[in-house]
Amino acid sequence: MGSRQLYPLRFEPIYQYRLWGGRRLADLLTAPLPDDGPIGEAWLLSDRDDHPSKVADGPLKGSTLRQLLEESPEPMLGRLAGQFRRFPVLLKFLDVHVKLSVQVHPKDGQRDYIPEGKSGKTEAWVVLEASPASRIYAGLKPGTTRDGLEHALATGAVADLLASLTPNVGDAVFLPAGTVHSLGGLVVFxxxxxxxxxxxxxxxxxxxxxxxxxxxxxxAQATACVDFSEVAIRPVAPVVEETVPVRRERLFHCDHFSVWRHTGQTPFTVGSDGTPRTLVGIAGEGRLAHGGNDYPVVRGDVVLLPAEVGTCSYQPSTPVILLEVALPG
Incomplete structure (x- = not known):
């Protein structure tokens, strides 16, 4: 990469076929969907060998996230450089047209169920589109035991043991690793x-x-990874940190990531001095001001602010909803 300076980096989405997917991501993202078949996921920021995210524009167009981290670890990660083998979070949009499988992810400490060099999988959702028929399944009903779950699996009655809710647009749901979960009929970040x-x-x-x-x-692996204490998970209560110049809510804060939601139409500050942040456009449009240049950020865009970039002013041209994601540390 030489002496080229970093800037707010917009990445191309990576579409994934899923049998439970649909075609609604075409309304959220400007990049056209593949011609046919259900598309369940758009990977927005991915540091994975099989699906590496690529910069969409500017002098670094075509560079992968992995290349940037290897060539410029401190400018990219700041004080977090050296802490991670990979960029530690994966960001997606999901279009779950029909029900996702009932599934579970292992915790970081369950090494018998995680490939060497990999991690567990705690995750969280923000609901972007929903209807009265939409459903989120998160956790087990109180009193469910391992024997009860195994009996339900044998008799096809698993759904009877799942805690569930009808989601609303804007709901934020945190799913610790070990939580049995599914969802259907909605679009989420x-x-x-x-x-x-x-x-x-x-x-x-x-x-x-x-x-x-x-x-x-x-x-067998799923049952071994279930945390039977995770029952009836409900949407989180956002923590309002500011109302001026825009409404800033903290949705999630855990050992693996933090997420804030900005809502409003007045210019506001995003980013952090010394660590990277990622912005995800949920509604509206505007632009980032950095280094004398403007960088558009509209609905569906994902933009990584390298640590070297620091804080920026985001200037909405319409009412916006913008998510901001921070790494641990």
Whole structure:
């Protein structure tokens, strides 16, 4: 990368076929969807060998997130440089047209169920689109035991043990690793540990049209990773930190990530001196001012502010909702 300076980096989405997906991400993102088939996920910021995010524009267009971290660790990560083998979070939009499998992710300490060098998977959702028919399943009903879950798996009655709720747009749901979960009929933003370790308990009798067969289940591993204390998870209560110049709410704060939501139409400050931040446009449009240049950020965009960039002024041209994601540390 030489002496080229970093700037607010917008990344191209990476679309993923999922049998439970739909076509609603076309209304959220400007990059066209593949021509056919259900698209369940758009990976917005990914430091993974199989699907590396690439810079969408500017002097660094085409560079992957991995290349930038290897070539400029301190300008990218600031005081967090050296703490992570990979960029530690993965950001996505999900279009869950039909129900996601009932699944569970291992915790970081459950090394018997995590490939070498990988992590567990705590994640969180922010609901972007929902209807009265939408459903989130998060946690087990109180009193559910391992024996009870295994019996339900054997008799096809798993859904009877799942705690569930009808979500509203704007709801924020935190899912610690070990939580049994599913969802259907909605579009969400997802932030998660940079892991793809998922164990399916039950798949609603789905058949993959590409294979004509049900997808495999991993019942033994999933059951071993279930945290039976996680019952009836509800949306979090956002913590309002500011109302001027715009409303700033902290949605999530855990060992793996923090997320804030900015809502308003007045210019406000984003970013952090010495650590990177990621911005995700949820509604409206505006521009970032940095180094004498303007960088558009509109609905569906994801923009990484390297540590070297520091704080910026975001100047809305319409009412906006903007998420800001911080790394641990």
């Amino acid at each position: 997802e932030v998660q540990e940079n892991s793809d370790v998922t164990f399916r308990l039950y798949d609603w009798d789905h058949v993959d049209p590409k294979t004509g067969k049900p997808r495999p289940l991993q019942v």
